[in-house]
Amino acid sequence: MGPLPRTVELFYDVLSPYSWLGFEILCRYKNIWNVHLQLRPSLIAGIMKSSGNKPPALVPSKGKYLTNDIKLLGQHVQVPIRIPKDFFSVILEKGSLSAMRFLTAVNMEHPEMLEKVSRELWMRVWSRDEDITEPGSILAAAEKAGMSTEGARALLEKISTPQVKNQLKETTEAACKYGAFGLPVTVAHLDGQTQMLFGSDRMELLAYLLGEKWMGPVPSAVSARL
């Protein structure tokens, strides 16, 4: 038997497009590298508040740059990301509180569904410019991911319970304790040390730290470990 897999935590919020890019890259590599990927649904709004940081798009030239950067990265990483028509409203007004509470509940009761439900929420807001704040929107994403309507409804009812609210708060605080000032944050638990990496553009560095091979953001399927 080989060495034990290293734990890699990914803190993310479906409101964050760069989180989606990092998420898809890690989902591809989790079956190639000797790692145990732990998805950590978090609230980017909470992280911004805690750290005193601000969404980058608030600097006009940054905002303009980001929309093009996201488009190019979407092509390179092969993720069908499209900027919503009312970008600022989606990020600054509508937010992702219910969605991230829902994913928190999914993680607590059906963790095997977390990846798919997360993806369907991103597909709504960051590919098809659809709402993710209304109960109906969240249910639609859950069903598209393969959850039953009853199962999804049951979880939706739990999103306003103290347990779910507190769990999301705790996960978000954990990201802050690692030093997060935005998302996505990847935490690699290496031999004897922990490294926190910010951004979807630190995956090649992660490979270097893990001693694993980087084969670009879309690794060839033939290299997948059986």
Add this chain to the structure above:
Amino acid sequence: MGPLPRTVELFYDVLSPYSWLGFEILCRYKNIWNVHLQLRPSLIAGIMKSSGNKPPALVPSKGKYLTNDIKLLGQHVQVPIRIPKDFFSVILEKGSLSAMRFLTAVNMEHPEMLEKVSRELWMRVWSRDEDITEPGSILAAAEKAGMSTEGARALLEKISTPQVKNQLKETTEAACKYGAFGLPVTVAHLDGQTQMLFGSDRMELLAYLLGEKEASALKPSTALPGAVESASDMREFLHPGEKWMGPVPSAVSARL
């Protein structure tokens, strides 16, 4: 004869550690990829002012993160980068005005020396925690890069002339016109379009934009379930490949 080399501009300031990382990666690839690398000495302070952005280290958790990020990237990119003891003083108080004016003058009169002199200035401030603001410091860097003392002194005298001051201003403004809010900024002049990329961590994306990697990396089946095929899947047939081989490409791949 193959296709014409594409022009890649690199706007940088020796005050910026991430500029150093981007600079070294592009200097390695300029002899591997079919590109013409044009170095553009700029003033990061001017870009910040123009864009209304602020140095990232002013957010405490960002500052803490950056110091570790720079250290890790230095190892990965194999650049001997070390955070200066008084980081804030170096960046916010001492700055790089004279150094970048000097590099501007080098670029105007001895462009073949620009790469080496730039590197020696970075080695001073971002590896050995040495000053780059005093005339003596700048001369030492120029000499270490291979300039004669007389040649370096002559250039140093020109840094306060209107021509040099204006050239640095123009280059900095050019970066701002491309949309810069920080440095390094890489501008790729592709067939019919220009792409501006920010940061030392966009070089793999640059390789993608300049051409394609092996066809196997682009199969839609390895992408998202239900991902729409895009025009980019056709690129492998339109452009010769520019390969990304990590930040320290193997010397055997160098084009002769």
